[in-house]
Amino acid sequence: MSQHRPSGAPGRTGAVPALPDLPEATVSRLPEYLRALHALADAGHETVSSEGLASAVGVNSAKLRKDLSHLGSYGTRGVGYDVALLIDQIESVLGLTQCRAVALVGVGNLGHALAGYDGFASRGFQIAALLDADPSRVGEEIHGLVVRHVDELPRVVAEESISIGVIATPAPAAQAVADQLVAVGVTSILNFAPCVLSVPDGVDVRKVDLAIELQILSFHEHRKASLIALPATGGSALTALPGGLATPDTQEAIGT
Structure with missing residues (x-):
């Protein structure tokens, strides 16, 4: 099944079916699941395990199963999830059944x-x-x-x-x-x-905000560089990091 949809006149939705009250974090992950499912469908896969889908999205399988349970989708033991059915369920919840x-x-x-x-x-x-x-x-x-x-x-x-x-x-x-x-x-x-x-x-x-995303990545780069620069042994129990942070550099510092 392809992501490409038949062309049609866009517009507002008509009658809106009752929707599950989903946690915001689950809603934010549904598009990621949908993208991975479409890729699986395009590759000819009819079913997918929770572990396989979770790996494709980059979440743990327990979180994925909990998210999908909100949609009433629990998969089949030993088989997994029906890819086409799960695509339909997620698209319906996200309101993507029309352009x-x-x-x-x-x-x-x-x-x-x-x-x-x-x-x-x-x-x-x-x-x-x-x-x-x-x-x-x-x-x-x-x-x-x-x-x-x-x-x-x-x-x-x-x-x-x-x-x-x-x-x-x-x-x-x-x-x-x-x-x-x-x-x-x-x-x-x-x-x-x-x-x-x-x-x-x-x-x-x-x-x-792309600049904010880059600033967050900059923090992670800065943190990795700071950790690499830490002495391997010796020194004080805590090594100061930029921004007033401190990190233990010996096992004794963390009580082991």
Whole structure:
């Protein structure tokens, strides 16, 4: 089974079935499971063990089994999980049974890249509208879509049945864009601007900040370098690390 879906008119969902009350951590892992399952399906696998799927995703199998149990999926002893069935269950819970239209606001370098990302369409999303406040950008064609002025947002959302907004503007403009999206009824926002948005209750915001992710990786690199630099033997029981941290460098220091 491929991730690619038949083309169809995007829009808001109609009748919404009752959904399990999933922990947020489980929700965040479901897309990872889904990606791995699609890869297995494309490779011709009909079943997968919990250990095999957990390994493909990078979690432990006990956590995976607990996550999937929230969906009512427990697998079959000695067989594992039915790949196609599990894909259907996860896609249903994530609301991916139909294509969702997305409005992208901000078509600078990042916006251009996002507008051309094929991964959206293969996972059930269509960039249906591009908008920007810069008059020099309005009218530009990017991957088959003509950039419209952000003031047209109310008309665009109504015409294209937009359900999700993506903000790829500079930080100073992001809050105003979020306010405009909320005002026209968009209640889910993916924010690439390096700032925290203030939104009303009932509006979900996911923040993607590449600089923060790099800073976290920098911490891990710094920590690894600090640990490598520690003396192998001798010295005091605790060796100071940058930032006021300390680490034991002898067995005696940790009571063994």
